[in-house]
Amino acid sequence: MHSSKTILTVAAPRSAILTLKMLGRRHSRKLFLTLLLVVAENVMYLLYPLLAGFAINAIISGRTWHAVLYAAMVFTMWAIGAARRSVDTRTFARIYAELAVPVIVAQRSENHSASTIAARVALSREFVDFFEKHLPVLITSLASMTGAAVMLMAIEFWTGAGCLAILLFFACFLPGFTRKNDALFGRLNNRLEKEVSFVSNANAASLGRHYGVLASLRIRLSDREACGYLAIGSVAALLFAVTIAVMSGRGGTDAGHIYSVMTYMWMFAMSLDDGPQLLEKYSQLKDIGRRVNTGSQ
Numbered sequence: 001m002h003s004s005k006t007i008l009t010v011a012a013p014r015s016a017i018l019t020l021k022m023l024g025r026r027h028s029r030k031l032f033l034t035l036l037l038v039v040a041e042n043v044m045y046l047l048y049p050l051l052a053g054f055a056i057n058a059i060i061s062g063r064t065w066h067a068v069l070y071a072a073m074v075f076t077m078w079a080i081g082a083a084r085r086s087v088d089t090r091t092f093a094r095i096y097a098e099l100a101v102p103v104i105v106a107q108r109s110e111n112h113s114a115s116t117i118a119a120r121v122a123l124s125r126e127f128v129d130f131f132e133k134h135l136p137v138l139i140t141s142l143a144s145m146t147g148a149a150v151m152l153m154a155i156e157f158w159t160g161a162g163c164l165a166i167l168l169f170f171a172c173f174l175p176g177f178t179r180k181n182d183a184l185f186g187r188l189n190n191r192l193e194k195e196v197s198f199v200s201n202a203n204a205a206s207l208g209r210h211y212g213v214l215a216s217l218r219i220r221l222s223d224r225e226a227c228g229y230l231a232i233g234s235v236a237a238l239l240f241a242v243t244i245a246v247m248s249g250r251g252g253t254d255a256g257h258i259y260s261v262m263t264y265m266w267m268f269a270m271s272l273d274d275g276p277q278l279l280e281k282y283s284q285l286k287d288i289g290r291r292v293n294t295g296s297q
Contacts, residue, residue, distance in 0.1 A: 049263035067074035144271035181283035228276030236269035
């Protein structure tokens with residue numbers, strides 16, 4: 001543990017990347033175990049459509065014991081998931097408890113008001129949430145998108161190639177989408193930092209304007225996320241339509257193969273669907289990193 005004196009004398013990181021690196025170094029062992037379970041969960045998740053396809057073909061062929069092995073894989077997936085959830089709570093509750101104190105001390109040393117300090121302590125929770133919630137989602141999404149595309153290229157080549165083309169298409173829009181999110185989160189967090197002051201001192205009209213602006217900013221962010229979902233859904237529907245038409249026209253495809261292809265396409269689409277939310281979180285953390293002095297490196 002660092003003393004308050006130590007905390008005040010160390011230059012503090014003032015960006016999201018530096019803060020996340022600091023937390024990663026300080027809690028490397030805890031995070032390694034948690035992320036190892038996330039990776040194991042993703043390996044099982046990536047394999048299950050292929051194994052399910054084998055199980056379907058085994059059922060059709062009457063090979064009972066081969067089919068029943070699928071149940072063992074299902075149990076393994078749930079056991080790993082249960083272990084990860086148990087470890088998550090212990091790890092991240094303790095990380096936040098250790099982060100809150102230096103944040104408060106650092107903000108006091110910069111002579112911020114009590115309302116600003118309270119807002120920034122609440123905002124600092126987002127760094128812990130990144131490791132607890134959003135980093136696993138990011139790992140899962142990247143593993144599922146790339147893994148599904150690779151598996152599809154192995155079992156249905158042109159569908160896998162279509163997945164890669166979709167990723168390149170959306171990558172072209174990332175810089176502009178992220179810049180707009182950055183601007184909206186900057187305005188939103190400016191308001192949130194002043195909220196305690198508004199609640200304490202503002203009249204009814206000012207409070208109405210304050211919460212009206214907050215609502216407007218959140219609605220705009222939500223609308224952008226919804227537009228992203230719609231764009232992803234439209235492209236995913238086209239991918240499904242083309243793949244189904246190709247497999248139907250070709251004929252002679254066994255049930256297990258069809259199931260595997262359809263499931264990997266769903267895996268790809270649902271993982272891509274996480275993109276708008278993850279981009280929002282990235283913009284939010286960038287803005288918080290510029291504001292919050294965590295008091296340590």
